[in-house]
Amino acid sequence: MIDLAAYFGLFLAALAAATILPMQSEAVLVGMLLTETYSTFMIVAVASFGNVLGSLINWALGRWIERFRNRRWFPVGDSAMERAQGWYRRYGRWSLLASWLPIVGDPITVVAGTLREPLPTFLLLVAIAKISRYVVLAFATTSLVS
Numbered sequence: 001m002i003d004l005a006a007y008f009g010l011f012l013a014a015l016a017a018a019t020i021l022p023m024q025s026e027a028v029l030v031g032m033l034l035t036e037t038y039s040t041f042m043i044v045a046v047a048s049f050g051n052v053l054g055s056l057i058n059w060a061l062g063r064w065i066e067r068f069r070n071r072r073w074f075p076v077g078d079s080a081m082e083r084a085q086g087w088y089r090r091y092g093r094w095s096l097l098a099s100w101l102p103i104v105g106d107p108i109t110v111v112a113g114t115l116r117e118p119l120p121t122f123l124l125l126v127a128i129a130k131i132s133r134y135v136v137l138a139f140a141t142t143s144l145v146s
Contacts, residue, residue: 006032006043011050018130020061020106025051026137033141040142044065044134046080052123055099055109059122062113084111092118097123100133 010028017025029047032038069081072145088095096112099105112122 003038006038007046010043011046014028014047014050016056018051018106018109020055024102029137030141031140032066034145038041041139044131044138047134048127048131052102052127055106055126055130056123058106058109059113059117059119061108063116065110065115066114081114085115088112088115094126096122097129099126100129105129106144130144 010025010032012021014025014029018021025047029043032043033040045136069078086105088108093112095108096117099108109122
């Protein structure tokens with residue numbers, strides 16, 4: 001039961017970290033790896049699934065929130081939105097490979113939603129980025145412990 005709770009906590013941390021909430025999941029992942037109690041494969045799989053799902057929430061938010069862009073309470077000004085969309089148009093869908101980066105990664109996934117990036121392409125590129133990040137982090141952590 002404790003294992004399930006730990007994996008669920010990792011899932012929630014990874015999910016929240018991929019949304020626009022200011023969180024990080026790497027510490028939870030590394031902490032679980034350092035205990036040498038949990039399966040490395042399961043840790044990477046659970047964290048990756050949560051993180052990709054969080055990015056999917058951002059994409060959906062981007063698709064939905066664009067209709068409110070002209071409201072006074074909209075959280076992003078026109079100039080900032082135009083800059084973000086211009087940047088995404090310039091670098092295209094390949095910028096989703098940077099979705100794992102702190103600070104800029106989450107907004108990239110939101111902008112992809114506002115610009116109607118097709119879901120299959122979005123999921124493929126984001127999954128590549130997120131899974132790769134966790135695999136590298138897990139490899140580095142387990143290499144240091146061994």
